Amino acid sequence: MPDIEIYTQLFCPYCERAVHTLTRKGVPFREIAAQSGSAAREESIRRSGRTSVPQIFIDGQHIGGCDDLLALDRAGKLDPLLGLA
Template identity: 60%
Template sequence: MAANVEIYTWRYCPFCIRAKQLLERKGVAYTEYGIDGDHAARAAMSERADGRTSLPQIFIDGQAIGGCDELHALDHKGQLDPLLGS
């Protein structure tokens, strides 16, 4: 079964774009929350992400995994596909 993937982004954030590209290359459907300039949404994201405020913030099945670098690191270690249910 496919994982529930959520990603908080800013429209022109290069790290957000790279993270989404990796997910798209893997054929992963995700829910994107574009929070450009929305301070309340960023605060809610930070609360979910254990205080992290950088973007993107990525959640797989409700688990905060971090940002673009963490997503790519999981992929390089072969740990991303199992999380995604691939």
């Protein structure tokens, strides 16, 4: 199983959608609370180069945010990354 990390914050519809997508896929993932101003948010910014959440990493590779995750899924490229295909 790949190592999946997702940085999120409360009250974030993009975060909820991304978490829902990963949950629906049935893969284990680590959700990292990254409220604005927190050390985890700084870590997310440093690793991704983006200020927004969610930010998703699979085996350390930056996937992007919710839109990027959904686009990969639509293109049929997400399941292989998740070890499902």
